[in-house]
Amino acid sequence: MRVEIHGHRGARGLWPENTLPGMSRTMELGVHALELDVALTADRRLVLTHDLTVSAVTSADTRPVTPGDPAFPYVGKPINSLTLAQLRTLDVGVRLPRHPDDPFALTQVAMPETRMPTLGAVLGLVNAYAAESVRVHVELKSDPTRPALTPDPELYTEMVVDELDRHNRLRNAAILSFDWRIIGYAAKLAPDTRRFALVELDTLGWNGPLGDDIPAAARDAGATTLSPEHAMVDEKLMAQASRAGLEVAVWTVNEPALAARMLDLGAAGIVTDYPDRMRALWEERGHELPDPVEPLKPVGV
Known part of the structure; x- marks a missing residue:
């Protein structure tokens, strides 16, 4: 059985999460899948963000989109209350605050003045790389306990499916969610x-x-893969998944020793903030490594 490395939010431990430069570098490092998160804006655009409100950890205000914008500052506001233009003023390239209590701040390369991308921009980037060896794993952020912040799940799923189809990615992608209504749709x-x-x-x-x-x-909800938090994974869960006919992709696993334990239990995929560490483990254990994607070059070079 092939076991896979899935880059979490691109590779959050190495580069700013859910960003175009982070995705580029993760593909060039080499992963089987790029995992990313999307949410829906006030003007119905699919943007990359892990949170349903603008995170003060991954986003910083720079300026209002227009002078005197009453919604400014945008940090802390619901994503679905802001337009793409408003969200594009945010700097999402520096993890804040940068202090020793945040492990990612110690390892993540800052990329100031990076902007929040749309799902379409990321899919266009992957296609520009001709990265057919890389699946795009799109997590639809949805919280049934906070309906005011959550899009209609059927419409939301349809929009993501349409965007994947527009970029010819439906057969080389995955749809992920904690809200299993989305899995069913x-x-x-x-x-x-x-x-x-x-x-x-x-x-x-x-x-x-x-x-x-x-x-x-x-399985009954429509899943083809179970993706549990690593704390839930034991022999019983893995045996149940096998009986249900589901592969298991475990998240978020950043230490090689834990990853090795999950693989020994039968995990088919490891979701990680540090794909570089997993590549070293894969090589050590003799697993098939994902090929790095060739960097983009100017035409004619």
Whole structure:
């Protein structure tokens, strides 16, 4: 069985998360899949962001989009209350605050003046690299307990599927969500696209009573892969996933010793902020390494 390295938010431990330069460098490092997060703006644009409100950790205000904009400052405001133009004024290239209590601030290369990209821009970038060996894993951020911040799941899923289709990526992508309503809609709209049911201890109740067999519940919701928080993974869960016919991709695993333990339990994928560490582990264990994507070059060079 091939085991895969999935770059989390690109590679959050190395470069600014959910950004074009971060995605470029992660592809050039070499991963099987790029994982990224999307949310929907007030003007119905799909943008890359992990949070449903503008994060003070990954985003910094620079200026209002127009003088006297009453919505400014934008940090802390709901993503769905702001337009793409407003969000594009944010600097998302420096992790804040930069202090020793944040492990990523110690390892992440700052890229000041980086702007929040759209999903379309990322898919265009991947296609510009001709990165057919790299799957794009799109997590649709959705929180059923906060409906004011969450788009209609059916419309939201349809928009993401349409964007993937527009860039000829449906067969080389995956749709991910903790909100399994989205998994069900994706199964109907894009049956040939992989679907990852995300699960963690804190959000187990989001999808109703799951019983004692979470993998079976995920399969019944339309998932093709179970993607649990690593703290949930044990022999019982892995055996249930096998009976349900689901592969398991474990998140977020940053230490090689933990990754080795997950692989020994049968994980098919490791979601990591540090794909460089996982590449070293893969080489040590003799697993197939994902090929680095060739850097972009000017035409004629």
